Amino acid sequence: MSAWNVVAEAADLAEGEMLAISLGERRLILYRTATGVFATDRRCTHQGADLMRGYLDGVVIECPVHQGRFDIRSGAALNAPVCVPLCTYETRLSEGKIEIKTA
């Protein structure tokens, strides 16, 4: 059964910023962009680099080690050396809090 989980205060995440969070065993990143709040896994699908150290450009997160890029809205792998999509999570803003939906 799916559930919404409060993971951060909306005020803690400014536009263009990223926030590392844990949700149970999962290590995730929250992103706030001009088009909304998104959440993905924190680990790059190529060799496991920490995307929290990466570069966020609009809705694209770039791996800090090999510069593979992902669309944070869909998780799509955009260019080599990443081929496997990044896992994304549904998010919503509710009463000043950021929530993530988990299965």
Next chain:
Amino acid sequence: MSGSTLTDSLDGDPVGEWYSPAIPAAQLRNLMKRCDRHAALNFGCWLLLCLASGAGVVAAIGTYWIVPAVCVYGILLSFSYAASHECSHGTAFRTRWLNEVVFWLTSVIFMEEAVYRRYAHAEHHTHTWFNTEDPQKPYGIPLSAWQYLKETLLLTFYQQAFHRLLRHALGRFTAHERQFLPEPERKRVRLDSILMLACYCGLLAWGVVARSPWPFVLYFIPRYIGGCFVNLYINTQHMGMAEDLKDHRLTTRSFRATRWERLLYWNMNYHIEHHLFPGVPFHALPRLNAAIAGELPPAGRSVWSINAGIVRTILRPRGGSSSATTAAS
């Protein structure tokens, strides 16, 4: 994040155990910002210099001036290495298609298939200067005089480049290559390798069959002569440095360069800085250097002094001490 460094690490991060200087996350993010302007300027200057010196070669044919003209043109042409390298990271241009067009063009001039180059170079950044794991580590320490000459005179490069192109054109990949090159990408590497071999063979056939000097004076000979010169720069990056260590300050060198060198070499004289933070584009490396200079070894005086230091180390009688050279040789 502003004003803070990232302190909680992620298990399994391939570079998590590597030395990394402390730098505020906001400052690093600012250094990683992309734009098209700097790469357009560097690439435009390089292209204009190549066209002008190439015109010089054409004008000098049939005279003794052809020798210096081919040398100058060859050196400029062979600095295609620098643009190809920056584009392999995708950090040259913010506009992706521009990055890929320049990457493909300069990689063909440099004689390395672009898709393979990108994956092999990514692996080089994961396993910098680790024996057997770094696919861009063709030599180790102690380095012999013959190995230094083979490397500098492009013998290693041509031997490996053509052997690899031929293997890839035939669809053959080594076990190591299969580890870092995903199966779907191998098809692209194979097709590109066939096209590149066809290009080089076509040029060679044109020169031989039509008895035309142009493929030789505008590509093969200058690329060789200039390649030897540019290899003196590539030698500075890791040659003779310590191996199998997770600290770029010990395995990699930076050196002080003139404005012209920095333009043609796309700031890769800041090579330790580049390896520490490969997501920082070339134009921001001087600013990165200023931010972390206190944590870096002294930069080498010049490309010449580093090569002289490498040669001195090679020629020195070997005792029990390590034969790795220092960063500032």
